[in-house]
Amino acid sequence: MSKLTARKATERRGKGRRKTSRVTLEDVARRAGVHGTTASQVLNGRANCWASDETRQRIFDAARDLGYRPNLSAQALRTGRSGMIGLISPGFGVRSQHSRPVGLTEAAASTSYAVTVSSHSNDSESEDLLIRQLLDRGVDGLAVYPTDSGPHTELRRLAQTGFPVVTFEGANLLDFDCDDVSTDLKKSGRSQTRHLLRLGCRRVCFANGVPEARINAIRAEAVRRELQRAKAPPPLEMRIPISTTCEFTDADLMEKPMRAFIRKHLGEFDAIIGTDFTASIAIRCLQAVDVRVPHDVAVMGCEDSILASHGSLPLTSPSAIGQLAGENAFRMLMARIRGDAGRQFSRLVIPTRLMVRQSTRPNKGGD
Amino acid sequence: MSKLTARKATERRGKGRRKTSRVTLEDVARRAGVHGTTASQVLNGRANCWASDETRQRIFDAARDLGYRPNLSAQALRTGRSGMIGLISPGFGVRSQHSRPVGLTEAAASTSYAVTVSSHSNDSESEDLLIRQLLDRGVDGLAVYPTDSGPHTELRRLAQTGFPVVTFEGANLLDFDCDDVSTDLKKSGRSQTRHLLRLGCRRVCFANGVPEARINAIRAEAVRRELQRAKAPPPLEMRIPISTTCEFTDADLMEKPMRAFIRKHLGEFDAIIGTDFTASIAIRCLQAVDVRVPHDVAVMGCEDSILASHGSLPLTSPSAIGQLAGENAFRMLMARIRGDAGRQFSRLVIPTRLMVRQSTRPNKGGD
DNA sequence: TTGAAAGCGTTACCAA
């Protein structure tokens, strides 16, 4: 019966090219003997919908019988709201950056929002491009991990026009106001350094994965300051070239230069602070030249990734915050989108906690 | 804020020319002094577009001056094509499953396709639900990592109606035809076993992370068979409970039972085959009871994840294929969407390569 | 070579 009416509609249309067999709101309304408007109101449970229970039931039944599914493109066109949010993040392929997207998508999953992802290669132009592309798609909001440098033209425009957007780690980077979720990197670096000082280490080597990345720079600065305050010598900088966008390139690429560095500077440091990645490789290098970890050299990572907790020698590392960051970003975005966020921008700073593990803990017992 | 502009626009409804603040195709056409139709043709570079160069230029100029951006929702509604593909994968949060999404999104990035992601919790109902939700959004195609069991109702329907869909690892699971990208797990398990046999190991312990997961079961079967063929004893099964959807739960959760198991069965095995995850923990446990790896017990992972290559003791592990799988899935999907895929379904089986590292290599030298 | 008209499926607004 419903097929018949559909066919009739096609024929009446005449010029219609390919008629999709899709069930429309109109079909439901017709079957329920009401107007499309009414069906729309009822099915969307609009607040001021005063349809009688009987009508309501007929509409629901019709929808169920016909297997009606709303066309979200049409809805988006009409309402201007797409029910999608965009996520832009540098090198989606970088596993260490994985947890933010995860937090965001999982938070979104509990609502009816969908997340569309795209990754930039840490250059400003691709950031702008991706933002525009997602706007074209009509996303209702945007979560952006900004590139380390650049004008952030589109991002700024969005923030200034009040478009719902939240940034990750934009705290010390962006020169305009915007909702933001950042990590407390300074405090994190400070607590790392203090932990080492407490262990009796004073000559720290800073094995920074990507020195250009601002998050590394901030941490490095905090470490430097804390050492200075303790009257310890400034950190020895181990600079190993590594791709910005794909952090986990072939480990061997890093291993050789790092081993050379360690051999050359052996005895000049009694602790290493790196990323979980560089720290893992450092341990390997140290063991290769018979330096005992943590007895001779304590090693520390950062971000508490899977490498820290699950590597063969568990790493001391500030706790992961990525997932939490993603969740909160989603929450902020929703508040903006729904309009109950106020004029003030919110900036959330997530504290880290130092997870002490064997790479800095000489005595195995106790916790 | 967006609400505000929407309201304003409707208030100013009437027959006035001014509508939304958004620049539409109509605006461009007006400024260029042509009809919307022409502008559409030109801007989309339609094949049979015979606009004069002069008109064409005027339209381009107008679009640039006005900062025209097409409304993809409208386009989607009109054409029935959304330029989006959906990705459904179990626990997007599982890092070991991360590489497929990455491969897919990166492949998509080079086109104008957007990827909308959602993750299911390995239960059949959520798989169906997510498929329906993405269809509502009008995705042009779907890449699905099916749940380990269940009727796969929606998936089957899609495949049978010819909707562009590609599955991951559906090879031995689905009882209907469908484009698919799978890993050659049998061969992978075989080569793992042979490698161990060649090293002189004969008593293998199989430390399977998630025995329920079919990919683990297939591998286990291959190992068993190969041992049998070599007249070696059947593998000792180490069953440690672990969540299906979040593979990397707290490592400590696994460590205690595993250590107990290893202590109990010490001397009963000279090799362990696990996942990269379980293998890492196993190494830790073995070292705790002064068993040397690989001298006393060789340990092997699988999937060649970051844990394998970058853990403190590099793991022998079959090479990663996830990214490749994602890329190929995207390619297949595009072929279907564009309609040049033929009636036959394609099934791609990606071979793995055993990456031999120190966890099974007694002598450090050479490669 | 360009223009006019007809919707795609939905919802906002007002009239009944």
Place this chain on the structure above:
DNA sequence: TTGGTAACGCTTTCAA
């Protein structure tokens, strides 16, 4: 309490 009308921004077909 329900129905009618007019868009949302775009593309397609056909006529000029």
